[in-house]
Amino acid sequence: MSQLKGACIIGQSGGPTSVINASAYGAIKTALDCPDITRVLGALNGIRGVLDDNLIDMGKEDPAELEYMKYTPSSALGSCRYKLKDPDVDDADYKRILEIFKKYDVRYFFYNGGNDSMDTCNKISKYMLKNGYECRVMGIPKTIDNDLAGTDHCPGFASAAKYIATSVMEVYRDCHVYDTGMVTIIECMGRHAGWLTAAAALAGIKGNGPDLVYLPEVDFDMDSFLAKVKAIYEKNNNCIVAVSEGIHDKDGTFIAEYASKDRAKDSFGHAQLGGLAAYLADACKKATGAKVRGIELSLLQRCAAHCASQTDIDESFAAGKAAVENAAAGVTDKMVGYERSYVDGKYNCAIKLFPLDVVANAEKKVPREWINEAGDGVNQGFFDYALPLIQGSTSLKYEDGLPRFVNLKKVKA
């Protein structure tokens, strides 16, 4: 364990979650208390804040105000979707990052984000090592998509899952109220992994769940889907379906592509999806004659801090804290993750470290054995996995009947 004194930078990246700030707060608070860390800097809008020398001094924030980060959705420091180039092709960004690190004597870099962010983290870590600049780099994961490799689950997933399951229970109650029938399609996020859509099925534990659940892990067949909806509707006068935005046919074409005329690509080359729920609802209307409703959970599912899982908040905080503690103890080039165990049958979550290059750009999907044979639902395997994660309701404070979110001063470094 070698001692390393210097400043640290904490940045956030990728899409927001309800608890990404709980992780950042865990890192910030621990760094502010760490004797080896001389200054705690926040990068505004992730790696862009480093490149643009747009850093704020976290030590200048009111500690009591900072604590509200734990319950504030989205990224308090701002995010970006900027993708660093391969340093072998173009190392301009890396040179600039090194320049900034030297300017502020940055010896610790904590990056809080998803797949792409772990890739950014990995590239920076390897570059610093190659150039002989001592800097400990740690990834702190977040993603509602729950698709990071290695870790048992990802900070942010459980809160989105709790919100989705809760909302599906409520919509179920709403949709079953009339004596006239209805078909409802609920669209959840998840391009390639169906974790969030599977979470909709948790509502079924309370008898208020969807009849059909379609994940991107299984090819989607429109004819089979419509036949099933029709049969369920004719039997129950009602049918609720949860679908992932990423469902695709056997040729790999997203069903959402059929629904959307222009498919703009984002800066990572991902197709922008949307409009799927309305599209499927329309198809169900034609097939059944039923009244239909398409509900897209949209951004709501990734920022519903008012319905966050306290387990998720606590674990996310612990992940941020562990990143700093491990870095201070000499660890570098790792992503903080979770390892699950059961102690006397009781769920337990321990911090485990994963090599950044193993994590970066890998994608963990819902195991096929947790999906039923017909590919239209999930089973007890998934429930056992997900239920411990959604326990406990957020301790979010209210003021004037509205959530009290953090307001940072953002004093420039």
Place this chain on the structure above:
Amino acid sequence: MSQLKGACIIGQSGGPTSVINASAYGAIKTALDCPDITRVLGALNGIRGVLDDNLIDMGKEDPAELEYMKYTPSSALGSCRYKLKDPDVDDADYKRILEIFKKYDVRYFFYNGGNDSMDTCNKISKYMLKNGYECRVMGIPKTIDNDLAGTDHCPGFASAAKYIATSVMEVYRDCHVYDTGMVTIIECMGRHAGWLTAAAALAGIKGNGPDLVYLPEVDFDMDSFLAKVKAIYEKNNNCIVAVSEGIHDKDGTFIAEYASKDRAKDSFGHAQLGGLAAYLADACKKATGAKVRGIELSLLQRCAAHCASQTDIDESFAAGKAAVENAAAGVTDKMVGYERSYVDGKYNCAIKLFPLDVVANAEKKVPREWINEAGDGVNQGFFDYALPLIQGSTSLKYEDGLPRFVNLKKVKA
């Protein structure tokens, strides 16, 4: 005060709210405790349950289970949208209702619903009076739309308002996270009255509110809207707009109608789908070139019991309770409503009774003086009105990390 002994029927009608069951529970619990009420019957699916002799015995339910009604969204007894005919034209339904009332010796009828339900209530009340059948009829209002005449506000509005304001705050945080710009359109319910959309503006009290708010009380002009969005987006690199589903142009045509008319066919021959939010988002994309997102709060806003206002729950319960207490005391032909006062500057809500024929089929809109002159926002007048209503978070219990909603046995009478 004349004593009247007999059974009572409680029915629910119209669209669900988060707290309609709190009112029903207030009525059921009070009726079960009332010495003059010999039996408490629940009509399944509103007036249809009476017409079809589909009644359940509320006395057979477990009292502890019944209490969960207070925190369960949607109508626990089921709802309907069945509209009774004018008795002067066709009195078959009324004869049938009288037959059922006589069969069970029903002397109290409580109907829990919105505008149309108060109309149903009024017609039944007048018919019974005309035919010399002594029966006390009371309306217990509910509607997220907040558009019932007489009463200061409607049970159900505040919970939807709290959910909308909370969700808008969260989406605001989400939409402001990137360094790249964005225009977001959030669509709220309310065909003719803009109360719910106005509630989105409450998020602004916390600095996380929409830039523009469009209610159906003011004619909507697309060119002016796009010019404003463009100006705000160019200044702030971001723009959030809350719109009512019922916004219309100066000729009275709903903008949502243009949305369905303008649905272009894509290359697969499928209709381009999406409601008002997607339509306006698309228009904003063309006008600004920004990344856009349309979010329709859909059913979520009327059943989000997990984000209900405890003030709303308590007042809704009190409304149901007052209906039974007043009926037992001899009152009939009235709707229970609220009267607001301020005691030492503190909000106070008292029960007030309104004649059913005054309430039925009238519509209360957002006063023009609470909307700003430009017609794109609300002012302090609305905030002062709405803020007291959204105070307090629901005491909803969780089980397995999920809401614990009521499960009725529904024992047939």
